[in-house]
Amino acid sequence: MTAIFSSSSSLFSWRKLLAISHAVLGLLSIWYCKLVYWNAAEACYVMPCYEGPGLQELWKVNKGITFTGESSGVFAIFHAALGYALFSGPADESSLLHQAHFVIGIFTGCTFCASLLSLNMVYVWSAETNLLLNLSKLNPNGNVFEESGRHMIVNHSLTGILYTLSYVSSFMCFFQLLVMIQLLMARKEFTRYYRLLVSGGGGGEELSQNSEAIPLRSVLYTDEPTGASSSLSPSASTTASHYNSSSNNNANTLMV
Numbered sequence: 566m567t568a569i570f571s572s573s574s575s576l577f578s579w580r581k582l583l584a585i586s587h588a589v590l591g592l593l594s595i596w597y598c599k600l601v602y603w604n605a606a607e608a609c610y611v612m613p614c615y616e617g618p619g620l621q622e623l624w625k626v627n628k629g630i631t632f633t634g635e636s637s638g639v640f641a642i643f644h645a646a647l648g649y650a651l652f653s654g655p656a657d658e659s660s661l662l663h664q665a666h667f668v669i670g671i672f673t674g675c676t677f678c679a680s681l682l683s684l685n686m687v688y689v690w691s692a693e694t695n696l697l698l699n700l701s702k703l704n705p706n707g708n709v710f711e712e713s714g715r716h717m718i719v720n721h722s723l724t725g726i727l728y729t730l731s732y733v734s735s736f737m738c739f740f741q742l743l744v745m746i747q748l749l750m751a752r753k754e755f756t757r758y759y760r761l762l763v764s765g766g767g768g769g770e771e772l773s774q775n776s777e778a779i780p781l782r783s784v785l786y787t788d789e790p791t792g793a794s795s796s797l798s799p800s801a802s803t804t805a806s807h808y809n810s811s812s813n814n815n816a817n818t819l820m821v
Contacts, residue, residue, distance in 0.1 A: 579751040583744060584653035590740045591645035597733045598638035604726045606631045610697060611710065611717040620712075626723075630689060634730070637682040641737055644679045648672070648744065669752050676745045683738035687731055694727040 608626050609615070615624040622628075651672070701719045703709060710717045 579747065580652045583747055583751070584649055586740055586744050586747065587645045587648035587652065590737065590744070591642065591649060593733055593737050593740065594638060594641035594645050597730065597737060598635070598642065600726060600730055600733065601631070601634040601638055605634065605723070605730060608720065608723050608726070610700060610720055610723065612720050613715060613717060615712060615717070626693060630693065633689065634686060637686050640682060641679055641741075644675060644741075648676075669748065673745055673748045676741055676748065680738050680741035680745065683734050683741060686734040687738060690727050690730040690734060694724060694731060697724045697727065 605626055607628065610624050610626075615621055697719065701721070701724070705718060
């Protein structure tokens with residue numbers, strides 16, 4: 566039993582680390598969405614903005630980049646909220662085992678997809694920043710900044726916003742990869758904790774060796790007639806019942 570409790574405390578420490586990582590990731594995602602929605606969405610590269618069909622789209626953060634940035638931010642928020650809700654809940658052993666297949670499998674895949682989206686946005690915002698920096702190197706009195714008698718200048722405030730978006734996207738990608746590594750490392754704790762539950766904290770060497778083949782969703786169950794707890798999984802109980810019935814049949818044959 567001591568081994569079970571020590572594994573349980575180790576597993577719950579993983580849950581706390583994952584909850585903290587998702588909390589930080591959620592704050593970064595909200596800040597990222599705020600910058601995209603209120604500062605960078607369809608912002609002009611020059612002030613005042615170019616006028617006329619086509620030119621307006623060429624000289625601003627276009628609708629395609631805006632939609633990509635907004636959708637990746639919303640996905641990151643939902644991912645962080647789901648992870649925080651999953652790992653910050655009450656430390657209940659049975660529910661944890663029921664969720665093991667979801668945590669290790671589906672959620673790890675979602676985290677990997679979220680990190681790819683964030684990495685993509687790092688390159689998108691870096692490209693936009695590079696474009697503005699190159700515009701700043703042009704002659705401010707050149708023809709490129711003249712339209713219909715109006716003189717325009719580079720929107721330097723947008724450069725700072727794009728720089729910030731690049732850095733925030735980088736931090737989001739870092740924390741998402743960190744969460745994925747934590748999930749893969751915590752998989753051993755899930756397996757070890759379940760193995761100790763099945764073997765009763767010690768002994769049962771053969772059962773301990775074969776416990777990898779037992780699904781993680783198999784948990785301790787209670788016999789209905791007596792209310793006593795059993796340390797075998799349902800599949801192992803079925804095998805034992807089949808073995809006992811076979812032994813009884815053999816004994817009856819010998820008696821005849």
